[in-house]
Amino acid sequence: MKNLFQFLAEAGASQASAQATKLNLKSDGHGSWLDSRGNIVATTEKGRLVFLDKKKKAGDEGPVQQMAKRRADDRLAGAPLQQKAPPKAAKPEEGEGEGKEGEGDTLTTAFGRFNPPTSGHEKLLQAARKAAAGGQLKIYPSRSQDPKKNPLDPDMKISYMKKMFSDFEEEIINDSEMKTIFDVLSTAFEDGYKNVNIIVGADRQAEFENLAQKYNGELYDFDNIRVISAGVRDSDAEGVEGMSASKLRKAVLDDDMEGFKKGTPKGLKDADVQALFDAVRTGMNAKKKKVKESYELWEVAPRIDQTGLRENYIKKNIFNIGDLVENLNTGLVGRIIRRGANHLICLTTEQNMFKSWIKDVMEYTEVRMKSRMRDKNHPNTLVGTTGYLKNAMAATGTKKIKNFDIKEFLNKYRKK
Numbered sequence: 001m002k003n004l005f006q007f008l009a010e011a012g013a014s015q016a017s018a019q020a021t022k023l024n025l026k027s028d029g030h031g032s033w034l035d036s037r038g039n040i041v042a043t044t045e046k047g048r049l050v051f052l053d054k055k056k057k058a059g060d061e062g063p064v065q066q067m068a069k070r071r072a073d074d075r076l077a078g079a080p081l082q083q084k085a086p087p088k089a090a091k092p093e094e095g096e097g098e099g100k101e102g103e104g105d106t107l108t109t110a111f112g113r114f115n116p117p118t119s120g121h122e123k124l125l126q127a128a129r130k131a132a133a134g135g136q137l138k139i140y141p142s143r144s145q146d147p148k149k150n151p152l153d154p155d156m157k158i159s160y161m162k163k164m165f166s167d168f169e170e171e172i173i174n175d176s177e178m179k180t181i182f183d184v185l186s187t188a189f190e191d192g193y194k195n196v197n198i199i200v201g202a203d204r205q206a207e208f209e210n211l212a213q214k215y216n217g218e219l220y221d222f223d224n225i226r227v228i229s230a231g232v233r234d235s236d237a238e239g240v241e242g243m244s245a246s247k248l249r250k251a252v253l254d255d256d257m258e259g260f261k262k263g264t265p266k267g268l269k270d271a272d273v274q275a276l277f278d279a280v281r282t283g284m285n286a287k288k289k290k291v292k293e294s295y296e297l298w299e300v301a302p303r304i305d306q307t308g309l310r311e312n313y314i315k316k317n318i319f320n321i322g323d324l325v326e327n328l329n330t331g332l333v334g335r336i337i338r339r340g341a342n343h344l345i346c347l348t349t350e351q352n353m354f355k356s357w358i359k360d361v362m363e364y365t366e367v368r369m370k371s372r373m374r375d376k377n378h379p380n381t382l383v384g385t386t387g388y389l390k391n392a393m394a395a396t397g398t399k400k401i402k403n404f405d406i407k408e409f410l411n412k413y414r415k416k
Helices: 002-023 063-072 119-132 155-165 181-190 202-214 246-251 257-261 270-281 304-315 388-394 406-413
Strands: 031-036 041-045 048-051 107-112 136-141 195-202 226-230 324-326 333-339 343-347 353-357 361-363
Touching: 002 048, 107 119, 119 136, 119 195, 119 226, 136 155, 136 202, 155 270, 181 195, 181 202, 195 202, 202 226, 202 353, 246 257, 246 270, 257 270, 324 343, 324 353
Parallel strands: 107 136, 107 195, 195 226
Antiparallel strands: 031 041, 041 048, 324 333, 324 361, 333 343, 343 353
């Protein structure tokens, strides 16, 4: 039987391992963690990852790290090495105090729902390009999907975004691994960026500022993190300043095609506007002329009907302690540990705490759940998730599925 100290040690190690897995770090077998380039970036101390000082001397490196560098320099006999792409040429250094960095040192990024994309989002993208000032810019649409607040699936949403905002087609990234703002920041740090600019709406600036700075030096380690507002949004204003995805979802709820069209960029063709309108309606599982019967307004557009949202929250019809929720702004998923007057305190599986206003969260549907267990007492029975597939494979004794071609399968079994 394990004693208490063995149990605590294993628990701490598993916590560090889980955190390292999320950051795509690999163990060297000696308590250190390597990034994709083979560099030691963190060690395990008291059960948690501790990131190393970037100026760490080569003499402090472990034997695995030293061997990796010797292989990279072709000074170690063995199998041929895969040749890496030549590094980008660095720009001449600027004078001190001018705030300019070398090429690739600063990433400007925006992470948002865009569900559905609106003319208001175009303003955010323009602000992001201005902040990038010719540097690297990446726009990451979130991966959230549900019939109420996120009716478009990620692939369809991004397809419409590239059509609506054609000037930003190359900067809009479709990456299924970028589920949260932490994924974006961790990947940027691993890619070698020293500084990052995060572009958000003014109403979300404080939330992103607190989160990004709180975990700098733990999940990533940037020299500078700037959270920049794309401008104040007035929900009562007309035109672009007052446009939001909530208003477009409400327009679908009201079967108001003209109101929906006002929230899309002027250059978008009528046929594309109609197709987007129909796609949102389909995503909401609603039928034409009967969409009002599908959901209450506070469920689809909580920013517009905050009274209805709060009434259901006070009655404890939604968002109770222990429930899993997803923050719609950051993509973080956590279990509710405290209910405030109009906010929630949540804890992720990696023990990262975050605060969310009730208007900015939704129930987590577990559609991305990879674990075979929902918790320690309940198996994952949600069809369509990776965890459910693992349970099915275990029950049938299947170890691996090889060479499955979905098109071939459908053509073989479709009705003639």
